[in-house]
Amino acid sequence: MSFHFPVRVYWEDTDAGGIVFYANYLKFFERARTEWLRHLGLQQQALKQETGGMFVVIDTQLKYHRPAQLDDMLEVSAIMQDKGRASLVIAQQAQRLEINGERTLLCEGSIRIGWVNVEKMKPERIPAQLLELFS
Amino acid sequence: MSFHFPVRVYWEDTDAGGIVFYANYLKFFERARTEWLRHLGLQQQALKQETGGMFVVIDTQLKYHRPAQLDDMLEVSAIMQDKGRASLVIAQQAQRLEINGERTLLCEGSIRIGWVNVEKMKPERIPAQLLELFS
Amino acid sequence: MSFHFPVRVYWEDTDAGGIVFYANYLKFFERARTEWLRHLGLQQQALKQETGGMFVVIDTQLKYHRPAQLDDMLEVSAIMQDKGRASLVIAQQAQRLEINGERTLLCEGSIRIGWVNVEKMKPERIPAQLLELFS
Amino acid sequence: MSFHFPVRVYWEDTDAGGIVFYANYLKFFERARTEWLRHLGLQQQALKQETGGMFVVIDTQLKYHRPAQLDDMLEVSAIMQDKGRASLVIAQQAQRLEINGERTLLCEGSIRIGWVNVEKMKPERIPAQLLELFS
Numbered sequence: 001m002s003f004h005f006p007v008r009v010y011w012e013d014t015d016a017g018g019i020v021f022y023a024n025y026l027k028f029f030e031r032a033r034t035e036w037l038r039h040l041g042l043q044q045q046a047l048k049q050e051t052g053g054m055f056v057v058i059d060t061q062l063k064y065h066r067p068a069q070l071d072d073m074l075e076v077s078a079i080m081q082d083k084g085r086a087s088l089v090i091a092q093q094a095q096r097l098e099i100n101g102e103r104t105l106l107c108e109g110s111i112r113i114g115w116v117n118v119e120k121m122k123p124e125r126i127p128a129q130l131l132e133l134f135s
Numbered sequence: 136m137s138f139h140f141p142v143r144v145y146w147e148d149t150d151a152g153g154i155v156f157y158a159n160y161l162k163f164f165e166r167a168r169t170e171w172l173r174h175l176g177l178q179q180q181a182l183k184q185e186t187g188g189m190f191v192v193i194d195t196q197l198k199y200h201r202p203a204q205l206d207d208m209l210e211v212s213a214i215m216q217d218k219g220r221a222s223l224v225i226a227q228q229a230q231r232l233e234i235n236g237e238r239t240l241l242c243e244g245s246i247r248i249g250w251v252n253v254e255k256m257k258p259e260r261i262p263a264q265l266l267e268l269f270s
Numbered sequence: 271m272s273f274h275f276p277v278r279v280y281w282e283d284t285d286a287g288g289i290v291f292y293a294n295y296l297k298f299f300e301r302a303r304t305e306w307l308r309h310l311g312l313q314q315q316a317l318k319q320e321t322g323g324m325f326v327v328i329d330t331q332l333k334y335h336r337p338a339q340l341d342d343m344l345e346v347s348a349i350m351q352d353k354g355r356a357s358l359v360i361a362q363q364a365q366r367l368e369i370n371g372e373r374t375l376l377c378e379g380s381i382r383i384g385w386v387n388v389e390k391m392k393p394e395r396i397p398a399q400l401l402e403l404f405s
Numbered sequence: 406m407s408f409h410f411p412v413r414v415y416w417e418d419t420d421a422g423g424i425v426f427y428a429n430y431l432k433f434f435e436r437a438r439t440e441w442l443r444h445l446g447l448q449q450q451a452l453k454q455e456t457g458g459m460f461v462v463i464d465t466q467l468k469y470h471r472p473a474q475l476d477d478m479l480e481v482s483a484i485m486q487d488k489g490r491a492s493l494v495i496a497q498q499a500q501r502l503e504i505n506g507e508r509t510l511l512c513e514g515s516i517r518i519g520w521v522n523v524e525k526m527k528p529e530r531i532p533a534q535l536l537e538l539f540s
Contacts (some may be wrong), residue, residue, distance in 0.1 A: 158294070
């Protein structure tokens, strides 16, 4: 079951090529992951204060299919691709919502995130109550 | 009559001080101005193609009152402060929406924007039909 | 006596107008202030760990004269404009270094910074040994 | 033969985790690629005006090993990993320069770039004179 989140393209997101700067899809993907967590009842700031831990990104793989432009309306999806005890892999897509109701795939990727102890900046097992939320 | 637009604070917006990086309020303010224009029926990308012109920022003045943090929900306002034939001044505020329903002023400022011919990158009078939209 | 720091314009700095996104001059200005502090012997990360305090930006005023483009080489200056016990005002400029050796003023502004206690996020007097560095 | 480029970590690069925001390594990597091209005699803005084409990023793969912090001095490398007629793969690393002269690998990745006609936004063969520069 995938989560969907709308993202509008603003000036800040574009570059001199007239399109969305490719690094910014990582931002769009993260907004969707954050809202997914919030939808599941998790606030990352609160989580950090309670558990002393937080998610960090371990690796990212992105493919760019077509460019987005200023004023485009995107829909960013997130779905659990792989769930381990030390890390999760989230598959994500950014699609443009066209005026005729169709969607165009612009960018897709997978993001591996792990859990770290903030004080020690060391990897730890993902808290069980967090893992349960995703089942 | 002021326009209001919600902005959520994500990781991308914060810095190592644990708060929203101050330059990013200019992004938040611009999102609100862009949505205001859209609300009035204007798409900047389309506007550029039709008229060959676009708005550019001429000067900015910002005051930072309190910091925003990750996961904060902000409301950004925009209101016309001064309307000339060559430039407009927009007064803007970013307020945090507190859990108890109150608002806390975080940042306020005024943004002067002018109209330029994109080809020549030279200032021009703001098209009359644009000015009318704001009256 | 002013401090100067070179800044190259990369794709990340530009927007779909083909020019440097105006909010990014705040980044350029801060790089110059940071290198100025480093030149005076101060590392902000170390400073924070030693004193529990850090500089925060209180207000900013920027004027945009001409746009910078991809690959432009800028020189950013910083000079103390006003030195109080609770805040400092730094005057800054971004100039483009032209091929013929001339400089073109692109953006200028003044940035007021204050000192805060990181734990309490409250304003405090700027430590005396810091103030002395600027005299 | 790899190209190396220094990158200093500023406030703008960090996030509320106290470390460099992971998406920003794509910016650091691009600065190094851009300086590599400049070192080979290429200015991308000029290239675009002369040939009507530009490089675009097709896919990116990044692994994050350790975090960078404010004030860290990084060295970013770029080396040709694969050279085709339609796309190039550049292998890149960001290492931290430690006080004792050692280097710590923070992030590594590979970036595939292709050549597009700017007008049509369509892929084209990389101009021969460009390919020769890399041999």
